[in-house]
Amino acid sequence: MIFIINIDYSFSIVSTVMSIIEWGVIGYLAFRVYKKLSAKPKVWKVILSIFVGLFSFTINMEWFHTFVKIPILPLGVWILYAVLNRKEDRWDTYRRFAWIGFLANFIFLAGTLLTIPVQSLIYPENHLSTYISGTKEASINVIHPSGEGRTLDQEELKKQLSDGEQVEFESWQWFDEAGGRFSNNERFPFQLVGTNPKWGSGLEPDIYVEQDGKGILISTRKTQYYYHFPETVLKEAKR
Template sequence: MIINFDFTFNAIAILMGILAWSVLGYLAYRIYQKQMRKPKIWKILIVLYIGLFSFSFEWSMFETMIKIPILPLGVWLLYIVVKGKGERWQTYRSFAWLGFLANFIFLLSTLVAVPIHQAIYHENELSTYISTVDNASINPIHSSAENLTLNNEKLLEQLHEMKQETIYSDQWYEETYMNAESTSRKERFPYQLIGTSPKWGSGLQTIIYLEEDGKGILLSTSKKQLYFRSEISLIEEGE
């Protein structure tokens, strides 16, 4: 079986999954039609499910973990169980192997879905992670945060203008925690940006932080962090 994208709702993955299941259903129907002795549908489903089990090789591609099936463990198990009943094995053998073949169908759907997803949802563009800002606002998460508000119009204007920059983790840590007294310490990202939505269908889950000067945005996903910088501040004096 394929380990899918680490996304809540991934339109491309869902569409490819539906296509893969449709192909599997069609092949199972063709096999069923050719059978002289028609097996029960629920038994076919069980055989297909068991046939899916395999010894697989894991491989990471574009930050997506996939499994390449090598040994048909499910097929072997079914053969051991019914090998004494030759006629029954002949009836279900094709479905067992189709179950193993399904691993490659799902693998192919994933291999196709990954580059399509990368082409549609550019992971290094801010607009992929922040698409709608109508209900966006900032939430102070540190005592050094000032009483400021988000300028939604400026944020919307800067979504395609902000450039990705390098994250200087060590330098930022030293500036925040090593070179300042605890009483006067200021958090570099004292605001959390909330109320935004990623590009539809991307399924990206992101925690977004806003820099103290209102010009930097730090995106934190389950896999990596991205830093974008604006030429103008996105925050203004609060009411």
């Protein structure tokens, strides 16, 4: 019997650990409040109150290529108040849990803001090895006719990963150099496939190889990075 183990490289260890911590804090606060109540409500009602309390009016903004939500108005708390205030003492029983739900939005916000520097510390964005850590099954797909006749030199790519230097670029300048919209030239006629990012980074980049094989464009969901090699990572294809 043969067992095949597939490792999910898109798994984000930092975000997962932070989520566990966030929910742990929320659970601890709810438990503290629950213990102090003389009349214990049903647990499922407590959980429901917390989740309803999560609903809020938020302002979305971008922070270091990451969208964050800043809670402004506690809509869920107001909804629970409107529903539970009709019966005596019910609102007094669940209001603290509703506010814990609203507070949870700030806990999530703090977790997101803390995740950004921790993620950058463990998985540096300026290191090519963050996006390409495994090259054993690497190959290139020709996505433009100008790339015909060449293939990937796996050994050269592996050897030069540590030598790749991040270079700032202007996409509009590349566009002009290529001859504009109606040009037949393509700066990145190859797509690099079969590579893996660092485990736990949560990254799923699209990777493109420059025509001369000396440059790689990393395209993530947030932004793009360009790296330059001293030597080409391409070779003539065998016929």
